[in-house]
């Protein structure tokens with residue numbers, strides 16, 4: 001069984017974001033990067049599937065598109081248990097639209113004939129939620145989004161899609177298929193030290209983006225900016241005890257919850 | 261300018277968010293036609309054209325078949341924009357329609373400005389203004405961003421469409437209901453919610469104690485539930501419960517849109533966060549900039565006095 005998992009490296013969301021010179025995305029200076037949270041679930045699910053194959057050894061490839069820094073995210077996925085990495089080197093990936101990113105991945109994946117592909121349902125930074133579905137379209141395979149449960153029996157995927165309010169829709173798909181993963185699908189493992197050591201020997205093939213696809217953008221970011229401050233709330237700072245006094249006063253003044 | 265609005269029929273009902281599609285089209289100043297995969301007995305109220313696919317034939321979920329119906333409607337209408345609500349229905353379907361049209365897609369739009377679309381990014385901290393580079397574009401709009409204030413009336417002129425795709429790669433096998441709720445947060449007057457910012461499971465009891473001191477219930481953001489720190493039936497948000505207590509205290513919660521959806525109608529919102537820029541500040545009446553656990557301890561103590 002050939003399995004692909006696609007991951008993105010994103011900045012820590014607690015960071016302060018500053019626009020780049022062209023005002024089209026954030027500048028990367030001072031940002032710490034990590035694996036997109038949704039993709040951690042995708043990696044875990046791919047590894048669980050590989051482990052289930054048992055005697056029939058599978059090939060689990062982890063892929064990331066981006067500049068040199070994304071190798072760190074690939075290494076983490078390898079340390080979690082993926083077999084080998086593919087780095088589609090692209091210094092401009094952050095300025096590309098989801099269609100272009102999907103085209104790059106599809107150009108690689110077409111040659112490999114994967115049985116199943118996992119992606120996160122969206123990235124935490126762009127949040128477009130398009131790459132996985134678009135990739136499936138490009139490859140002509142079926143796709144289910146927002147999976148919160150996954151199993152594979154006799155070549156048929158059963159996935160549960162998470163719906164509004166917490167209900168689930170049960171979907172069966174034939175392979176080859178793309179599954180986009182939702183938070184809570186599983187419990188992503190932490191790489192252990194021995195596995196981190198072992199991962200150092202695993203291969204990471206580097207492919208150049210320009211040699212895979214020359215698709216132009218379908219959507220262009222014209223501006224990247226802070227939202228106009230909507231909040232009109234009071235901002236309080238200080239020592240916990242003093243803050244507690246102040247907040248309690250406000251609760252008593254503005255609400256009825258402590259009366260009677 | 262012409263829009264094709266894709267209405268959502270969810271488990272026997274038309275969602276309320278469908279109305280926001282009209283507000284969005286109005287914000288664009290566009291003419292509207294609609295497409296619905298639903299039932300003839302339950303149609304959206306407006307005076308325009310409606311293309312109708314039958315939900316029984318197309319199934320509740322088969323994006324290949326639904327996309328096929330939408331494409332048939334698009335071919336007849338030749339719209340500039342095809343618009344979905346950014347819901348589990350819309351975000352699943354929109355990229356498939358965009359791919360068929362070789363068109364741009366802009367996801368989770370919160371505003372319009374001269375043919376460009378505003379959308380949130382970086383977990384709600386930043387915004388992007390996006391311009392489609394193709395003549396047609398597929399759009400999904402954020403629920404709640406284009407509130408409908410008008411009166412929905414009129415009877416659409418229906419044209420029925422038959423599915424021409426078989427969607428055989430995929431089979432819908434029914435629904436699973438969320439587990440039974442032991443706590444109905446919707447009835448609580450006070451909710452104190454724990455977010456990932458509380459740091460570890462061992463801190464949950466302190467948040468629960470604050471809730472108790474305020475005679476309220478414990479709530480939680482999703483990561484706290486996913487990690488198993490708090491039961492799912494206490495999750496607040498799009499995939500949890502929608503609440504509107506008199507007082508909502510958010511402890512170490514960033515304020516992602518899916519969380520805000522669940523609590524923004526609370527009467528008074530206190531947010532405790534070390535990050536001044538956390539998007540929860542958009543809805544907070546009081547933003548306490550502090551390390552969450554020492555503050556929670558101090559407030560609980562004051563309440564006990």
Ligand SMILES: Cc1cc2nc3c(=O)[nH]c(=O)nc-3n(C[C@H](O)[C@H](O)[C@H](O)COP(=O)(O)OP(=O)(O)OC[C@H]3O[C@@H](n4cnc5c(N)ncnc54)[C@H](O)[C@@H]3O)c2cc1C
Pocket residue numbers: 014183383454455456457458480481482483484495496497498499500501511512513514515516517518519522532533534535538550551552553
């Ligand atoms: C389809 C879909 C449905 C979803 N449904 C839901 C839902 O129903 N409910 C929900 O909550 N989420 C939902 N989510 C997830 C949502 O997008 C966010 O990931 C989630 O709400 C984040 O939870 P959080 O704020 O606790 O964590 P984070 O976003 O990680 O925020 C933690 C916050 O704590 C602050 N912090 C950290 N340390 C401290 C400290 N020591 N003191 C004070 N502050 C601190 C940080 O500044 C940050 O703001 C959904 C997502 C998707 C895609």
